[in-house]
Amino acid sequence: MNDNPNFVFRWEVDTSTLETGKVESKVFNEGGFKWTASIEKFHLNGQDLGRIVVKCAGNNKGPWKCEADVEMMWHHSIGFIVPYGGKSKSFNEGNSSLEHHSVIWSCLLNPKAYSIDNKAIVEFQIRITNSEGCIPIAEPCKFTAPNHRSDVILKIGEEKLHVSREYLAIHSPVFETLFFGDFTSKDKEEVEINDVVYEEFLDLLNLIYPREAKITDRTVLHILKLADRFEMKNMVKEAEEYLMQSTGFDEMEKLLFSNQYGLAALK
Template sequence: MQPSAKQFVLTHIVEKVSGLTAESIQASQSVKHFNIPWKILYRHSERLFTIALCCCKPRTDRIWTAATQITFKMISVNGNYESKTRRYTFANDSQAGWCGYSTFEWAMFLKEFAVDDKIILEVHVTIESMTGIERPEKLKHFDRADRKFTDVVLEVGEENFHVSKVVLAEQSTHFKRRLMDHSRQAKQSVINLEGVSSEDFQVFLELVYMENTLTDSNIEDVLKLVEKYEAKNPGRLCEQFLIMDSKHSLKTKMQIAEQYQFQKLKAHCLSNMKSRADVRAVMGTDSSELDAPLMRVLLEKLLQLNQ
């Protein structure tokens, strides 16, 4: 299976821009993507405003690297924006703090982007290569057969997953049809699954077996399998995680809510959009990234806040 591009976006709203103290470093909250914690750092000096992408992975004796392409965007509530792109390789021996940064003129920043005393920072990241980044520990092992609790082997790539047909069928309409409903494969003891990453399938199975496995790093990949395998209850657990525990931005959550028709998550996001800046942060700079129904909802919210 061809791996999907390792991409993510961090969004942060800077409030009370006029009160930013010179040289004081501010930060967004840390969010994990691809098993690495990241956050946005920013500060202003006498003439410059600096935005940085900080890799918060601790330094260790183990050698690791993450080569990235980073696009920094400053966005005003009115939708104007300025962007700069650069490349930076994070590593266990790189300096913490101002890693992967770009600077903007402070006077321009105040004049053209600080509307309602707020500004939106958006950092688009493409991880071009990674080495030495450890995979998350498995919460449940499916590589051993247990005749009491397993009766089928699912082949995913080079890994075998020993599971129960009944458990899978209870949680997944797809596997119920495939394993239980008098299908040809129902009698097979080994079934090959194509087009699936073994790492993602491991997390999906952990969720099916009710392990506390969801993280901001894996939620979007798990949701693809939830949809693929028509797993309604695991889908509800994903929605609950996004509402209660996720540190993803409102933009990411709203896009997920629209894509998977998570109405509770959608209502949660809308209720947390309390300013024009909140809505603009979800809209971003490229309207083509948003489906027409989602854009309509956001414009209605913007009109409501303008009243």
């Protein structure tokens, strides 16, 4: 059972993106699980509607279960909240979606209904009543605001992380070159990092900063991938040592990782 099972995630939908007929939210890491929501247009009885689906995903390779009550609320343009009621669902790896309610499509675009400054705002209030196999995502709090050690912002998608150039450079020659080499980025206050997943990079930061975090079956593969990309030899070694003792991967998988990342001790 998770210690903090009640939370709300708020999704602000840019109404211009609704033209595609289907929009999906970013990932919300809450309660030890990954949550997303989506809106998909469909036609029923001569009317265009939007189907609202909530998805839950586990953070580890093994079986997981999340029993939850999910309430949905839309923000109306004149200032009140329209409740759409609640539904209960037992999410698991084979049944991870909840079709919540449908909404009239035109209401999402109407400034007299749910469109507020070209955004449709929906909130999901979730209460986890029982869970198994959940592994909390690393907390971003130490990187979401400037502190006395941070001197650069790393931008990953829409997310921003406040970090220390020098500290990252100590751990990674790639970051040392990026921040202190002959690159235009060395003088920038904000540097964009492409082709990485925000949550995975956050796990890496929580491992190399003074930490209580440890490598797990959930994190080891993306830690290994990122450590290899940013040439963090000590972190590659730590991931290799973890894989050697882990029972969460079979011998064939470990051999593949060994060949991919040159992990001699894993063969």
